[in-house]
Amino acid sequence: DAKTTQPPSMDCAEGRAANLPCNHSTISGNEYVYWYRQIHSQGPQYIIHGLKNNETNEMASLIITEDRKSSTLILPHATLRDTAVYYCIVLISIQWGNTPLVFGKGTRLSVIA
Amino acid sequence: GAGVSQSPSNKVTEKGKDVELRCDPISGHTALYWYRQRLGQGLEFLIYFQGNSAPDKSGLPSDRFSAERTGESVSTLTIQRTQQEDSAVYLCASSSYLASETQYFGPGTRLLVL
Numbered sequence: 001d002a003k004t005t006q007p008p009s010m011d012c013a014e015g016r017a018a019n020l021p022c023n024h025s026t027i028s029g030n031e032y033v034y035w036y037r038q039i040h041s042q043g044p045q046y047i048i049h050g051l052k053n054n055e056t057n058e059m060a061s062l063i064i065t066e067d068r069k070s071s072t073l074i075l076p077h078a079t080l081r082d083t084a085v086y087y088c089i090v091l092i093s094i095q096w097g098n099t100p101l102v103f104g105k106g107t108r109l110s111v112i113a
Numbered sequence: 114g115a116g117v118s119q120s121p122s123n124k125v126t127e128k129g130k131d132v133e134l135r136c137d138p139i140s141g142h143t144a145l146y147w148y149r150q151r152l153g154q155g156l157e158f159l160i161y162f163q164g165n166s167a168p169d170k171s172g173l174p175s176d177r178f179s180a181e182r183t184g185e186s187v188s189t190l191t192i193q194r195t196q197q198e199d200s201a202v203y204l205c206a207s208s209s210y211l212a213s214e215t216q217y218f219g220p221g222t223r224l225l226v227l
């Protein structure tokens with residue numbers, strides 16, 4: 001079962017920041033927070049991940065609360081192409097092993113012109 | 114560089130037939146994953162490979178499903194005696210511990226069982 005809770009849907013005006021929340025109150029100390037998105041009819045796409053520090057890359061920023069029980073994915077200037085289902089996933093990262101992703105239902109983000 | 118590729122992109126088959134789905138991971142990626150996504154549903158984990166070994170087969174829905182990987186590269190997912198409930202998009206992903214184990218997905222194979 002997914003260890004995360006996300007709102008089922010959100011709208012965002014084009015050009016504005018999209019802030020997608022995720023609750024993971026049972027996260028363990030060695031579990032990372034990963035974000036993927038799935039644009040219609042495509043495979044999931046990696047966005048960003050973090051452990052406890054805030055992270056930023058060319059796609060998004062990830063803000064993790066100090067107690068690590070929740071996080072927010074920020075798309076700073078949403079475009080119509082950002083319309084997708086966004087998945088927040090907690091995952092143990094083991095150096096010499098790999099762990100399958102457990103997808104919840106995600107948040108369907110609709111960017112509106 | 115080349116991403117994960119899957120073939121065929123679409124497959125229509127009759128109930129009871131066997132199908133083989135192929136995944137070509139990113140070169141050098143040691144881990145390979147298969148997921149299934151039914152229409153309007155989330156992704157379900159099926160199986161993963163570390164090298165050519167499959168440590169976790171718990172997600173395979175029945176003994177009609179099997180998978181193999183050779184040369185730490187190509188993987189084949191086989192569904193025997195297909196049923197209509199097997200209709201779904203089958204997605205493959207690969208990862209490398211050198212890339213923080215981020216999983217990169219292919220475009221999927223859309224399977225329709227009539």
